[in-house]
Amino acid sequence: MNICIIGAGYVGLTTAAVLAELGHEVHCIDHDERKIRLLNNGEVPFYEPGLEELIAKNDNYLTFSGRWDDIKRAAVVVICVGTPPRPDGGTDLRYIEAVLDRLATTIKSYKTIVTKSTVPPGTNEWMRAELIRKGVKPQLFRIVSNPEFLREGSAVYDMFHPDKIVVGLEPDDDQSLAVMQAVYAGINAPYLTTSLTGAELIKYAANAFLATKISFINEMARICDAFAVDVNDIARGIGLDPRIGPHFLRAGLGYGGSCFPKDIKALEHAARSRQVEPHLLKAVQTINATQLDVCFQKLNEQLAPLTDKKIAVLGISFKPNTDDTRFSPAEALIRRLSENGCTVAAYDPKATLSEPLTRVTQVQSVHEAIQGADGLVIATDWDEFRTLDWGQVKAAMNGTLVFDGRNCLDRHAVEQSGLRYMGVGRP
Ligand SMILES: NC(=O)c1ccc[n+]([C@@H]2O[C@H](COP(=O)([O-])OP(=O)(O)OC[C@H]3O[C@@H](n4cnc5c(N)ncnc54)[C@H](O)[C@@H]3O)[C@@H](O)[C@H]2O)c1
Numbered sequence: 001m002n003i004c005i006i007g008a009g010y011v012g013l014t015t016a017a018v019l020a021e022l023g024h025e026v027h028c029i030d031h032d033e034r035k036i037r038l039l040n041n042g043e044v045p046f047y048e049p050g051l052e053e054l055i056a057k058n059d060n061y062l063t064f065s066g067r068w069d070d071i072k073r074a075a076v077v078v079i080c081v082g083t084p085p086r087p088d089g090g091t092d093l094r095y096i097e098a099v100l101d102r103l104a105t106t107i108k109s110y111k112t113i114v115t116k117s118t119v120p121p122g123t124n125e126w127m128r129a130e131l132i133r134k135g136v137k138p139q140l141f142r143i144v145s146n147p148e149f150l151r152e153g154s155a156v157y158d159m160f161h162p163d164k165i166v167v168g169l170e171p172d173d174d175q176s177l178a179v180m181q182a183v184y185a186g187i188n189a190p191y192l193t194t195s196l197t198g199a200e201l202i203k204y205a206a207n208a209f210l211a212t213k214i215s216f217i218n219e220m221a222r223i224c225d226a227f228a229v230d231v232n233d234i235a236r237g238i239g240l241d242p243r244i245g246p247h248f249l250r251a252g253l254g255y256g257g258s259c260f261p262k263d264i265k266a267l268e269h270a271a272r273s274r275q276v277e278p279h280l281l282k283a284v285q286t287i288n289a290t291q292l293d294v295c296f297q298k299l300n301e302q303l304a305p306l307t308d309k310k311i312a313v314l315g316i317s318f319k320p321n322t323d324d325t326r327f328s329p330a331e332a333l334i335r336r337l338s339e340n341g342c343t344v345a346a347y348d349p350k351a352t353l354s355e356p357l358t359r360v361t362q363v364q365s366v367h368e369a370i371q372g373a374d375g376l377v378i379a380t381d382w383d384e385f386r387t388l389d390w391g392q393v394k395a396a397m398n399g400t401l402v403f404d405g406r407n408c409l410d411r412h413a414v415e416q417s418g419l420r421y422m423g424v425g426r427p
């Protein structure tokens, strides 16, 4: 099948590479000329495990350009452009609008237009109406809402092994499901069909539920601290109940990234637009917004006064196995330490600080970061940090505090080397 992907970001490039691997002829369009140049040189503009190799392997079936004319040959167009937050919490649909403008002048033969970008409830219905308003004949296209559930850091694996494929269809559309099954032929997952708006809401509900689990365990961590109980024991204890499950119950600095913060806000905004008061979503966000304060306060209590203290921060990205720093709690903590007079040596295996900060230096190794440090903070749970030689860490540091901001370390290993361990809800 000839497929055109619009937007060569985390979702678009992964989709393009995976669909090419499944045997389709894929063309990927992006308006960012730098990205297209890099891709045509065989480079991926961001770090995502396995993606560069998969793109290289499918070189013959995968092309990149900024040419909209290439849409003409495609039977399926997959929209993967960004849908960033607006200051009021709503969704900025300017990139979707720009795509609709282009599609309106390009569509001359029948297309299945698939929305993979995360868009607020009602957007796909509106997109259909917009295309018709812009002059595209209704019989020349169908819209399908096919939200994406991949995680950064395991995007390629997730796209080959989804737990479901959600397909939102127009009310009288009895052909697009077969088109989607042909697109994903070779991927073994149950299909869930619903309306366009139903599919949009499944995506938001999934992210909201996962964020709720994180805020729940972060609130439990606060309670655990007050009762001198280890929150990891609580997470294990409740996680063994299959009705609860063990995932997304790791307390820490809070959730970040380009999805959870914006999508929970967008769902709250959508609810309010229909006069529904989203009490739970508000609480989830309040807990997340104050989680950094709670963690910072713990550090302050141990190291006060913070002014002129040297802190080693391990981790800059919002989660491991990515170089993405969008809404990264690690970066927010580094900023807070800098604002409070600390000297920070930050290290990340892949990510780079998104802006220069006073008294903050990004260094090239853990070894460099910890030299003479008064305290060490694990801000992102990269594997590399779990397996440090704590004896060597102790010898290099000036102080003894290790703050495990991701509850990912073996506390006994840390303590055995004479360091002081402090986690989130792990007194
Ligand atoms: N990142 C994730 O893990 C993830 C997972 C699931 C869903 N999503 C959703 O998928 C969408 C894309 O997210 P992303 O992280 O891949 O974004 P991204 O910012 O990495 O990539 C978006 C790409 O679209 C391009 N673009 C924007 N407007 C364009 C236009 N008019 N024409 C051509 N190209 C254009 C940009 O240049 C950019 O390369 C968002 O709606 C996001 O919420 C993201």
Ligand SMILES: O=c1ccn([C@@H]2O[C@H](COP(=O)(O)OP(=O)(O)O[C@H]3O[C@H](CO)[C@@H](O)[C@H](O)[C@H]3O)[C@@H](O)[C@H]2O)c(=O)[nH]1
Residues within 6 Å of the ligand: 118, 148, 149, 150, 151, 152, 153, 207, 210, 214, 247, 248, 249, 250, 251, 252, 253, 254, 255, 256, 257, 258, 259, 260, 263, 318, 319
């Ligand atoms: O127990 C946990 C699990 C995660 N996190 C944090 O939550 C954030 C998000 O993590 P994760 O969900 O793994 O990363 P994303 O790549 O943002 O993926 C989420 O957002 C995507 C975009 O919508 C969805 O497609 C995915 O299904 C959804 O997991 C990160 O800051 C994590 O550190 C925790 O604090 N505790």
